[in-house]
Amino acid sequence: MRMTGPVERVLTAFLSDPAAPRYGYDLMKAARLPSGTLYPLLARLEQQKLVGSAWETPQQEGERPRKYYRLTGEGVRIARLELAQASARRQRAPARPGRPAPGSLG
Amino acid sequence: MRGERRLLRLGECLVRQACRRLPQEIREEHYREWAAELPAILHDPQVRPAPWRAVRMLVYAADTLRGTALTPGWVRGPRSRLSVAGDLLFWVAALVLVAFNSWSVAQAPGDWQEYLLPAWSVLFVAYLIRKRVHPVGRMTALLYTGSTLTLVAWNAAQGNWLNYVFAALVFIPLPILLLAWWLRVAMPARGRHALRDSG
Numbered sequence: 001m002r003m004t005g006p007v008e009r010v011l012t013a014f015l016s017d018p019a020a021p022r023y024g025y026d027l028m029k030a031a032r033l034p035s036g037t038l039y040p041l042l043a044r045l046e047q048q049k050l051v052g053s054a055w056e057t058p059q060q061e062g063e064r065p066r067k068y069y070r071l072t073g074e075g076v077r078i079a080r081l082e083l084a085q086a087s088a089r090r091q092r093a094p095a096r097p098g099r100p101a102p103g104s105l106g
Numbered sequence: 107m108r109g110e111r112r113l114l115r116l117g118e119c120l121v122r123q124a125c126r127r128l129p130q131e132i133r134e135e136h137y138r139e140w141a142a143e144l145p146a147i148l149h150d151p152q153v154r155p156a157p158w159r160a161v162r163m164l165v166y167a168a169d170t171l172r173g174t175a176l177t178p179g180w181v182r183g184p185r186s187r188l189s190v191a192g193d194l195l196f197w198v199a200a201l202v203l204v205a206f207n208s209w210s211v212a213q214a215p216g217d218w219q220e221y222l223l224p225a226w227s228v229l230f231v232a233y234l235i236r237k238r239v240h241p242v243g244r245m246t247a248l249l250y251t252g253s254t255l256t257l258v259a260w261n262a263a264q265g266n267w268l269n270y271v272f273a274a275l276v277f278i279p280l281p282i283l284l285l286a287w288w289l290r291v292a293m294p295a296r297g298r299h300a301l302r303d304s305g
Contacts (some may be wrong), residue, residue: 006124025166034165036172043177064142067135071187106191 001048001078003086006037010045011079014071021056021068042069050075110148113160117144120167127174136177140170193234200234203227 013030014022022030028038046049052072055065071079090096118141125137146164147153207224 023143023146024139025146029152034169034172035140035143035167036169036176038252039136039170039173041177064145065138066146067139085191 001045001050001082003082005014006031006033006041007045008083009033010038010041011071011083013049014069015076015083018071018076021054023064023066023068027069045103047074050078113163114144117141117148117163117167120164121170124167124170124174127171128177132177136174140167196234197231200230202225205232250301 009031010027010033013027016030024035024038024042027033027042028035031038033041042051042053046069047051049072050067052075053067053069055067058065121137121140121144125133125140128136144163144167147166148159150159150162153162155160204224204227207227211221211224
């Protein structure tokens with residue numbers, strides 16, 4: 001799995017409560033991703049067996065069943081590992097020299 | 107919300123359009139999944155005011171069109187003869203424009219307008235290349251068509267007879283191509299009724 005920004009955001013959203021079922025729209029809001037990015041990403045995670053999906057039973061008559069997603073056991077393990085590695089990589093990376101503040105030296 | 111059913115229908119229409127591009131075996135499930143989120147977006151109490159929810163829902167539905175091209179299993183369907191002919195026509199027009207505009211620059215290197223036109227025609231070729239690499243480009247095509255028409259009309263207004271020829275080349279086939287595109291998008295197509303029934 002290649003750790004891109006969107007993947008990182010989706011995994012972070014899942015890990016905020018790994019046991020909770022997450023709908024597409026719910027994940028869109030949590031990860032701040034548009035549907036055109038989120039759904040292909042979920043499909044790839046599902047192909048890799050990191051995410052499982054199921055259809056909910058509608059609570060009320062006339063309501064449409066929605067599909068929800070959840071990290072698999074393996075998905076939780078890999079997501080935690082990948083996010084930790086990504087965080088470590090960011091800490092190791094040298095900080096970019098920023099623009100000096102007005103009035104400061106350098 | 108007023109007009110809620112119409113909005114939902116429009117959203118469903120966009121999602122259906124997106125799903126038509128998916129393989130048959132995953133099409134129905136994706137349509138059910140994506141269309142089921144539309145009422146949830148439209149009734150989301152966290153998003154206010156109501157018109158903003160409607161915009162979000164339509165953006166969600168429209169973006170699934172982009173998403174289908176990135177979904178695993180997506181395959182470009184067989185292309186119609188009209189589509190192939192349209193592409194060929196655009197390629198010929200683009201290459202002729204590049205050649206003619208480059209020739210014009212060579213003839214009158216001092217005129218700034220002559221530099222603008224080759225740059226624009228190279229953009230035309232770049233668009234066609236992009237379209238080959240990435241198939242999601244209908245909106246870009248419409249935007250580009252609009253700018254093409256504007257530019258051609260502006261050129262024709264300058265009074266150069268050659269520009270009238272180019273104007274005719276663009277004005278005559280474009281409405282036909284746009285009508286064909288609209289017919290393909292808006293009219294019932296294979297698999298659409300199955301999706302409607304299942305949704």
